[in-house]
Structures are given as C-alpha cells and as structure tokens.
Amino acid sequence: xxxxxxxxxxxxxxxxxxxxxxxxxxxxxxxxxxxxxxxxxxxxxxxxxxxxxxxxxxxxxxxxxxxxxxxxxxxxxxxxxxxxxxxxxxxxxxxxxxxxxxxxxxxxxxxx
Amino acid sequence: xxxxxxxxxxxxxxxxxxxxxxxxxxxxxxxxxxxxxxxxxxxxxxxxxxxxxxxxxxxxxxxxxxxxxxxxxxxxxxxxxxxxxxxxxxxxxxxxxxxxxxxxxxxxxxxx
DNA sequence: TGTATAATTCAATAGTTCTTGTATTATTGA
DNA sequence: TCAATAATACAAGAACTATTGAATTATACA
Numbered sequence: 001x002x003x004x005x006x007x008x009x010x011x012x013x014x015x016x017x018x019x020x021x022x023x024x025x026x027x028x029x030x031x032x033x034x035x036x037x038x039x040x041x042x043x044x045x046x047x048x049x050x051x052x053x054x055x056x057x058x059x060x061x062x063x064x065x066x067x068x069x070x071x072x073x074x075x076x077x078x079x080x081x082x083x084x085x086x087x088x089x090x091x092x093x094x095x096x097x098x099x100x101x102x103x104x105x106x107x108x109x110x111x112x
Numbered sequence: 113x114x115x116x117x118x119x120x121x122x123x124x125x126x127x128x129x130x131x132x133x134x135x136x137x138x139x140x141x142x143x144x145x146x147x148x149x150x151x152x153x154x155x156x157x158x159x160x161x162x163x164x165x166x167x168x169x170x171x172x173x174x175x176x177x178x179x180x181x182x183x184x185x186x187x188x189x190x191x192x193x194x195x196x197x198x199x200x201x202x203x204x205x206x207x208x209x210x211x212x213x214x215x216x217x218x219x220x221x222x223x224x
Numbered sequence: 225t226g227t228a229t230a231a232t233t234c235a236a237t238a239g240t241t242c243t244t245g246t247a248t249t250a251t252t253g254a
Numbered sequence: 255t256c257a258a259t260a261a262t263a264c265a266a267g268a269a270c271t272a273t274t275g276a277a278t279t280a281t282a283c284a
Contacts, residue, residue, distance in 0.1 A: 023201065030204075053231095069229065070230065080200075087192075092141040148261080
C-alpha cells in the first residue's frame with residue numbers, strides 16, 4: 001500500500017452509495033452479491049451501480065466475478081486490511097503507553 | 113457515527129497532503145504538532161495547510177488547540193476509532209467462521 | 225437464431241473540490 | 255504601540271467527480 005493507492009481507496013469509500021455498497025459487502029462476506037441486487041439495495045440505476053462498483057474494484061476494495069449472466073461482487077479482504085493498516089501504521093511511534101487501550105486495539109489491525 | 117459523518121471523514125482523508133498530515137499526527141500521538149511545522153513537513157503553503165487542517169478538523173479526525181501564537185493539531189483518537197469501526201461493522205454478519213483470521217483482527221477495532 | 229435479462233461503456237452536463245494569491249485576525253515581545 | 259510571526263478567511267478560476275440517458279456487450283434459453 002502506498003499513498004496513491006490509499007487515496008484512491010479512501011476516495012472510493014467517500015461517497016454515500018459506494019460506502020453503503022462496501023459495508024453491505026463486508027456484512028455479506030466472501031460470497032458477495034450480484035450487481036443487480038446491489039443496485040436495488042442502494043436504490044441506484046444499473047448505470048450508476050456499475051460506475052460505483054467499478055470505482056470500488058479499481059480501488060482494490062471489492063472484486064467482481066462473472067457467474068452466468070450475473071457478476072457477483074465481494075469484498076477484497078486483503079485490500080481492506082491493507083488500507084486500515086496504512087491509516088494507523090506507526091501509530092504513536094510504536095509506544096503504546098502514549099496511546100491507551102483504543103490505539104492498542106486499532107494497532108492489532110496492522111499485523112497480518 | 114452515521115453515513116454522512118463517515119463520508120465526510122473518508123473524503124477528508126482522500127487527499128495526498130491531508131492523508132500525510134493525518135498519518136503524521138497518528139505517529140506523533142497526543143501532543144500533536146503546530147500548524148507551521150505540519151505545513152513545512154508536507155511542503156504546503158500556510159494557506160493550503162490551514163485549509164487541509166480545517167477539513168480534517170471538521171471531519172472529526174484531528175483537533176487544534178491554541179498555544180500562544182501557535183495552534184497545535186493532534187489526532188482525535190475516538191473519531192478515528194469510530195470511523196474504522198463503522199467501516200467493518202457487522203462484518204460477515206458476525207459469523208467469524210466466514211471471515212478467517214484477518215477479519216477477526218479487523219473486528220477487534222469495532223469494540224470500544 | 226431471436227428475445228430477454230444483466231451489466232458496462234460512452235458522452236454531455238452539472239456539481240464539487242482544489243489551488244493560488246491577497247487580505248485579515250491573533251499573539252508576542254521590543 | 256509597532257513590527258514580526260502564526261494562522262485563518264476570502265474570492266476566482268482550474269481541475270476533478272458525479273449523474274443521466276442512450277447505446278453496446280455478454281449470456282441464457284425458448
């Protein structure tokens with residue numbers, strides 16, 4: 001993960017419909033959902049949903065696989081972990097005594 | 113944390129200089145740094161730095177406190193924790209067996 | 225093969241955010 | 255009070271992102 005990738009991922013999430021899609025897929029887990037079902041759930045047109053799904057895919061946060069005439073999208077777990085880790089990398093310069101319990105929990109995300 | 117707040121926070125982070133500032137303040141810990149030092153470090157003009165610091169502040173990710181003629185900015189730990197928690201809330205519908213080790217770690221961020 | 229469904233691409237417009245320079249406010253110390 | 259430093263506010267144009275509808279591609283199945 002580098003700065004440019006992180007900015008791309010954060011920008012992808014910084015949109016109400018995309019954020020709803022992402023959280024939905026996080027909740028859904030590895031199986032994911034077809035694009036049409038996602039579009040319905042967030043009340044987006046097929047065009048809009050496709051645009052937003054592509055943004056999230058490009059950002060490495062989800063990925064789509066064709067399944068017959070459907071494309072199923074699912075969360076990219078490793079991409080998501082890398083983003084969270086990048087945000088809190090080197091927090092409090094590794095001195096947990098500065099950070100308190102909250103930071104300790106957040107830091108556990110950093111490790112693979 | 114609601115959707116609108118989360119989008120605001122993610123948009124605040126989705127900019128190279130602001131992301132650099134945020135990570136710098138995460139590394140720095142509770143004491144934070146004066147605005148001028150931050151501006152130098154990210155090679156931004158005073159105006160640009162002020163604009164970006166205000167965005168991060170508005171998003172609840174950092175906060176500034178005046179200290180003589182300086183304003184020191186520091187990370188808002190609780191704001192950051194809430195954002196990370198919002199992203200991974202209800203992951204795999206609470207069934208860790210779907211998620212694997214990575215998700216279990218990420219989930220630890222959710223708890224207060 | 226032809227029709228229906230799922231999804232994506234394209235192009236134009238509308239809307240937002242970023243950048244830059246200048247002006248202003250706040251604080252300190254001579 | 256005056257000069258210097260730190261920071262913020264404002265305004266205009268540039269750059270980027272989102273939205274919409276129409277057209278296109280991919281797949282299934284009668």
